Amino acid sequence: MSSHNQSEIFNIAQLTCPLCRSKNIKLHYNIKKYTLQFKVDKCADCGFIFMNPRLKDRAMIDLYSENYYTGNAEYSYYDERQALKHSEYVWKKRVKKIRQYTDSGNFLDVGCAFGGLLKTASDYFTPFGIELSKYSGKYPKSLFGDNIHIGSLADHSFKADFFSVITMIELIEHLADPAAAVSECFRLLKNNGLLVIQTANMDALQAKLLKDKYAYYMPGHVSYFSKSNLVDMLQRAGFKKIKIFYPVEFGLLPKLLKSRYQFKSGFDYLRWVRIAYYHYISKIRFGNFAATSSMVVYAFKKE
Numbered sequence: 244m245s246s247h248n249q250s251e252i253f254n255i256a257q258l259t260c261p262l263c264r265s266k267n268i269k270l271h272y273n274i275k276k277y278t279l280q281f282k283v284d285k286c287a288d289c290g291f292i293f294m295n296p297r298l299k300d301r302a303m304i305d306l307y308s309e310n311y312y313t314g315n316a317e318y319s320y321y322d323e324r325q326a327l328k329h330s331e332y333v334w335k336k337r338v339k340k341i342r343q344y345t346d347s348g349n350f351l352d353v354g355c356a357f358g359g360l361l362k363t364a365s366d367y368f369t370p371f372g373i374e375l376s377k378y379s380g381k382y383p384k385s386l387f388g389d390n391i392h393i394g395s396l397a398d399h400s401f402k403a404d405f406f407s408v409i410t411m412i413e414l415i416e417h418l419a420d421p422a423a424a425v426s427e428c429f430r431l432l433k434n435n436g437l438l439v440i441q442t443a444n445m446d447a448l449q450a451k452l453l454k455d456k457y458a459y460y461m462p463g464h465v466s467y468f469s470k471s472n473l474v475d476m477l478q479r480a481g482f483k484k485i486k487i488f489y490p491v492e493f494g495l496l497p498k499l500l501k502s503r504y505q506f507k508s509g510f511d512y513l514r515w516v517r518i519a520y521y522h523y524i525s526k527i528r529f530g531n532f533a534a535t536s537s538m539v540v541y542a543f544k545k546e
């Protein structure tokens with residue numbers, strides 16, 4: 244981006260850490276691989292990494308244009324409509340795992356995109372969704388009507404103590420104020436309700452070795468957590484019981500089956516070696532150390 248329009252794209256830089264309010268923040272990386280270049284800072288006190296300065300709301304919304312979902316943008320979400328049958332392997336396992344803890348009630352997917360997870364969840368739960376993008380949000384809206392809110396966790400009209408389950412799958416890294424978002428989820432959950440968060444663990448070896456080349460650094464991502472950042476934030480919001488899964492909360496098979504949506508020939512099965520390797524190396528962890536960045540967090544509201 245040329246320098247003359249920086250002020251149209253970015254807010255004024257923040258002087259404190261968005262998580263712990265420390266003033267002890269330092270430039271971590273200049274991310275230069277995209278047309279939209281940006282900086283990330285790291286808090287010297289809590290280790291939280293965040294885009295600074297942040298994108299203005301308008302610039303954030305522009306990132307999630309149709310091109311983001313059709314894979315034509317520089318930083319894309321895969322279009323789950325192309326992979327519906329294959330993604331279902333993962334969604335089914337995800338819903339099955341959730342049902343070990345809570346097996347009915349209202350289910351909210353924040354950042355529900357085309358509604359794939361909600362459609363799977365609707366076999367057991369009453370589905371609700373929040374989606375910022377009008378483009379993708381019209382698909383779940385056509386299935387579930389007013390249960391789908393086009394907007395954010397800051398401007399919906401859902402009631403407190405209403406949901407048994409709230410999921411935020413690869414969503415929280417997109418939020419400028421993640422602490423407010425998890426506090427809002429806490430308020431919306433019923434007693435014993437479950438919040439599921441999937442995001443990258445920036446404390447993992449994978450992120451540390453790749454440094455500024457790590458693929459997670461992209462313009463749509465503004466908040467980069469370590470496991471301990473996430474746990475601390477959830478505890479501050481009131482969550483008592485927290486459980487973490489590496490790399491995800493289900494086994495290898497659904498991931499292998501899902502990956503076939505990209506396959507073009509029999510040789511593509513060789514990709515399974517890489518996927519399996521990643522899956523098993525992700526199990527290596529002790530204390531705050533983890534080999535890969537994949538993690539899924541279950542947080543329970545208990546009073």
Ligand SMILES: [Zn+2]
Pocket residue numbers: 260261262263264265286287288289290291
């Ligand atoms: Zn901090």
